[in-house]
Amino acid sequence: MTWVAVVIAGGVGALARYGVIGFVQARTRDPRPWGTFVVNVTGAAVLGLVVGIAPGGWWVVPITVGFLGGYSTFSTWMVETIYLAEGGGAAAVRSGLLNLVGTLGAGLIAAAAGYLIGTWL
DSSP: OHHHHHHHHHHHHHHHHHHHHHHHHHHHOOSSOHHHHHHHHHHHHHHHHHHHHOTTOTTHHIIIIIIHHHHOOHHHHHHHHHHHHTTSHHHHHHHHHHHHHHHHHHHHHHHHHHHHHHHHO
């Protein structure tokens, strides 16, 4: 039955990613991938929180593998980083590197904060 929960949660996570990316991109009106940044950082925070609360709870796999697997997106982040960097010139390369380093740094901080909060709950 766990696989059914993972499938359902993954679909919900993918729909949530689609909605959040669209919402953020519409509000920023910026060609940079802020929507992907938001889903990846919030996904890291939620993962840290879930693991901090209950590292072995029955619901951890559907939430982490299912929902967060559908919600966050490593592959899109990589392709968007390449697109930013290939725009030509030093400014494009800086933009790609900023996306790479900024998302890694913010994601690590968010995961750590989520984990700390989860262990306190």
